[in-house]
Structure formats: structure tokens, C-alpha cells
Amino acid sequence: MTQASAITLIGWPRKLRTLFAVHYAEMMEFRAEIALWAVATMLPLIMMGVWAQAGESGKFPFSQVEVFRYFIVVYLIRQVTISWIIHHFEFLVVTGRLSPMLLHPVDPCIRFILMHLGEQLTRLPFALAIVGVFLFLYPQTITGGPEGTLWWPGWQNIVLAVIACYTAFLLRFFMQYALSMAAFWHERVAAMDAILFLPYMFFSGLIFPFEVLPDPLREILLWTPFPYMVWFPAALIVHGEAPILRGFLTMFIWTAVFFILYRYLWHKGLKHYSAMGA
Amino acid sequence: MPRHLNILRIFWSASISAEMEYRVNFLMAAITSVMTLAGTVLMLFLFYRTGYQMGGWPWRDALAVVGVFTFLEGTQSTFMTPNRTRVTEHVREGTLDFVLLKPVDSQFWLSVRSISLWGLPNILMGLVIVAYALVTRESSPHLTGVLLGGIAMLLAVLMLYSIGYLLSTISIWYIKLYNITMAMQALVETGRYPITAYPAAYQVFFTFVLPVAFMTTVPAQLMTARGGAGWLLGAAVVAGLLLMLSIAFWRFALRYYTSASS
Numbered sequence: 001m002t003q004a005s006a007i008t009l010i011g012w013p014r015k016l017r018t019l020f021a022v023h024y025a026e027m028m029e030f031r032a033e034i035a036l037w038a039v040a041t042m043l044p045l046i047m048m049g050v051w052a053q054a055g056e057s058g059k060f061p062f063s064q065v066e067v068f069r070y071f072i073v074v075y076l077i078r079q080v081t082i083s084w085i086i087h088h089f090e091f092l093v094v095t096g097r098l099s100p101m102l103l104h105p106v107d108p109c110i111r112f113i114l115m116h117l118g119e120q121l122t123r124l125p126f127a128l129a130i131v132g133v134f135l136f137l138y139p140q141t142i143t144g145g146p147e148g149t150l151w152w153p154g155w156q157n158i159v160l161a162v163i164a165c166y167t168a169f170l171l172r173f174f175m176q177y178a179l180s181m182a183a184f185w186h187e188r189v190a191a192m193d194a195i196l197f198l199p200y201m202f203f204s205g206l207i208f209p210f211e212v213l214p215d216p217l218r219e220i221l222l223w224t225p226f227p228y229m230v231w232f233p234a235a236l237i238v239h240g241e242a243p244i245l246r247g248f249l250t251m252f253i254w255t256a257v258f259f260i261l262y263r264y265l266w267h268k269g270l271k272h273y274s275a276m277g278a
Numbered sequence: 279m280p281r282h283l284n285i286l287r288i289f290w291s292a293s294i295s296a297e298m299e300y301r302v303n304f305l306m307a308a309i310t311s312v313m314t315l316a317g318t319v320l321m322l323f324l325f326y327r328t329g330y331q332m333g334g335w336p337w338r339d340a341l342a343v344v345g346v347f348t349f350l351e352g353t354q355s356t357f358m359t360p361n362r363t364r365v366t367e368h369v370r371e372g373t374l375d376f377v378l379l380k381p382v383d384s385q386f387w388l389s390v391r392s393i394s395l396w397g398l399p400n401i402l403m404g405l406v407i408v409a410y411a412l413v414t415r416e417s418s419p420h421l422t423g424v425l426l427g428g429i430a431m432l433l434a435v436l437m438l439y440s441i442g443y444l445l446s447t448i449s450i451w452y453i454k455l456y457n458i459t460m461a462m463q464a465l466v467e468t469g470r471y472p473i474t475a476y477p478a479a480y481q482v483f484f485t486f487v488l489p490v491a492f493m494t495t496v497p498a499q500l501m502t503a504r505g506g507a508g509w510l511l512g513a514a515v516v517a518g519l520l521l522m523l524s525i526a527f528w529r530f531a532l533r534y535y536t537s538a539s540s
Binding site for chain 1: 300303306307309310313314317320321324325328329330332333452454455457458460461463464465467468471475476477479480
């Protein structure tokens, strides 16, 4: 934080806004590719099909309408919590392009976060279009409530879920960013992310609602960071039955752990990096 | 033909020795494959533990679908993925010129240039699961059914290849679309489960638009004697059409290729 402390705090909002605008414009250049990412992240919507059929059978603790709501919300949450920093960071370190960024008065981490937000905003319209297709196919998602009432999660749940969503983004981001620091010592860290991605895919609620898990397994998983990246914010919106206090507390603690880990490895890594003459 | 086989031998032995430089990565890929498979079986278990049968498929038969999918995933990452990304690279850097000048069919060259061993664990595990599912199911499988299913699996490889090549051909015009195969792969994930486990709209899309149903459900169907030879015929027609389409589209696209330097 040494570089950052030199700057007065007053200038920050403007700086962040400018940087965000820059990165948003940069990402808009890649919109064709980013639109494809909206398709490439459709796994929850594919799983929605299988679970919807299962929900119809009455053998599961949820109805078909709840399945539609859950997975459409999960898909949207996925859109604002994706992190790809490890690929970018590997590229910056291997090609040495990290060096000029270090001379900048703003910590690269802040730029990376704004880059992600810019990319998310670019992707959002495409994701909304995809959600539109599914709502058209399955209008009962909205209308399927009791006595034909339209679906409305309530303001309180929405606000909580949005906060949870962005905390989830930071959690996922710092988890991956901490791992990215290995790039200072290794050439191919992006491949390591595959190992982290698996528990994320299977235990975050991305491909099944947590309600189907046997109780002991669910209890164990609730101590790990993964369910809070997808299931927790989704549950807040879909039925509001989520352990709110425990959820936010666990999220904050894990985010702090990964943040501290990243700061520690960052300082260690930078010494190693400059020692290589880069 | 013998000349092509000779080329294959040279390309692949070179690829494998290059690959041997990254043994740790191979180990990681193997661990990832095992974990993914464990996760998929766990998923299947979450469905079946309540007594629900996916689209009317009993547990073993659904397991056979998972096996076919895992096998296809392996063939894809061994034979197709390493070549797909290169097409874009060649177009961007203009090195496609050199490929076109070679006295071999350019599509053949671009499709078989390299292989990667990363998919081997999936190929092996996929076959083992199919065998396990077939041997342990109540009524033992008929030899003809298994043979037909095997042919259907090879047709599935052909379909996957053709669709992938069709999509990478687009990079002749739009280099920025190189992630298009990633998007396709995400949709192919549907094949992990029998097609009848999905709602009607999904079934229509994944049979007629992106023929995933022919890739995993049909082979498993034939092997578990759930479907007649008519399905095999359908798969053969789809695979043949896709292959011809990929060849025709590549020839068409090449007319628009103006190399990077000229």
C-alpha cells in the first residue's frame, strides 16, 4: 500500500471512475468474444433442464418452478462473480508487462478489479438476452407462484443478495488472485486453476441446489468458501431461507484470509520478480 | 493412404516427445479427470438416491452415458483441442500460407498436426465405466448391441470433430471469435446425461440444432439395447453430413483467405 498512501484520499472516486471507464471501453472492444463467454457459462442453465424434470417428479424437496428460479438466478450470479485474473496475471508476469504497472501510483490489484467489473458490464446485456429466452420458454418462472401471483423476492432480500453477490465476487477474485501469485515462481499457473475450479463447480451450488445434499455433507461444505460464491446469494433471492449472519460472517472471514495471503505472497513475489531482472 | 499414415506417425511421435517435457501437467490433468468423474458420479447419485430415474433410465444405463461422455471428452482433448486453437493462430500470423503450400490436404494437416496425452485418462476411464455399466446391469448386453454402440461412439467422435472444425473455420473471417469452440463445449455438457432427462425444448435443440443426443445418448442406447439400429442409421447420416459440411465450408472459407503479408 506504499504507493497508494502517497495519494490523497479525496481524488479516489474520480480516479476509480476514470479507470473504470477506461477498462469498460477496452472490454467493449472484445464484445464479440465476451458475448461468447455468456454462452460458455451456461452450465447452470443446462443443469436447470435436468433438475426441472426431476422437480416435476415430486421426489425432491423443491418444485419445478423453484428449479427455474434458482438456476436462472444462479446464472445471473455467475455473470457477476466470474474471475479470470489468473490467466491475465500469468500473461503479465511471463511477458514482463507487469513491470510498467508497478510504476503506476495505483496498485495493480485495483485496476484488475475494475477490469473485471468492466468486463461484467460488457457481458451483462448478452446474459440478459439469454435469460430472456429462458423466461420466454418457461414463463412459469415468473407467474408460477401461488394463486398466480408474480414472483417478487422483496426489497430486503434483493439488497442482501446484491451485497452477497459482490462479496462473493471479491471472495472468488481474491481466492484466484492469491493463487495467481504463484506466477512469480512458476510459468504455468493458469493450469493450476483447474484444480480450484472443480470444487467451485461441484460445491458452490452451480450445478445443483444445496437442498439435495445429505445433511452431514451439506454441513461440512457450509464451512468452506464455495457455497457462498453461488448458493448463498441465490438462496437469498429465491426463498430467503439462508443462514444470513453465518453466511456473511463466513464470507468475510474467507475473503480476509485470501486477501492477507495475497498481500503476503505479493510482497514476497515482487522481491523474487525484480531479482530476476525483469 | 499409406503416405497419410506415415505423416500421422511422424506428427504424433513429435507431439508426444514435446508433451513429455510437461509431465507434471499431465499428472495434473489426470487428477482433474479423476476428480471431475467423481463429481459427475456424485451428481448422478444425488438424482438416483431418491428413487428418481432420469428420463426413465436406470442407474447403470445412465452410468453408461456418463462413460460415453467421458470417453468423448478424452478424445476431444487428445486429438481435437490441440489443433483447433492453431487454426486461428495460423490465420492471425499468416503462417497458414506455409500450410497451404504443403503437398498434403490442408484440412488433414491442420486436423492431425498435434496430439496431447492429457485426454488419455478420460479415454481410459470412459471405456472402463461403459464396460462396468454393461457388465453389472441386470440383463447382460448383446454382442451386436455393443458393436453397434461402439460404431456409434466412433461416429460421435466424427461429429464432434466436424462441428469443432466448422467453428474454427470461422476464424478465417473473425479472429476474435476464437472462443467459439469454448461456447460449443459448454453446450455439449448436456451430453453427460441421457437426452430424455431434459425438458422438450432442450431435447429438440440438442437433437436437431446441436446433435448432442446422437453423441452420447444414442451409443449408450444401442449398447443397453434400448434403441434399434434406426438410431445408428440416424447417427451415421448426421455424422456424414457434418463431415461433408466441414470440408465444403473449409474450401469455401479458403477462397476468402488473403494471407497476412499480401
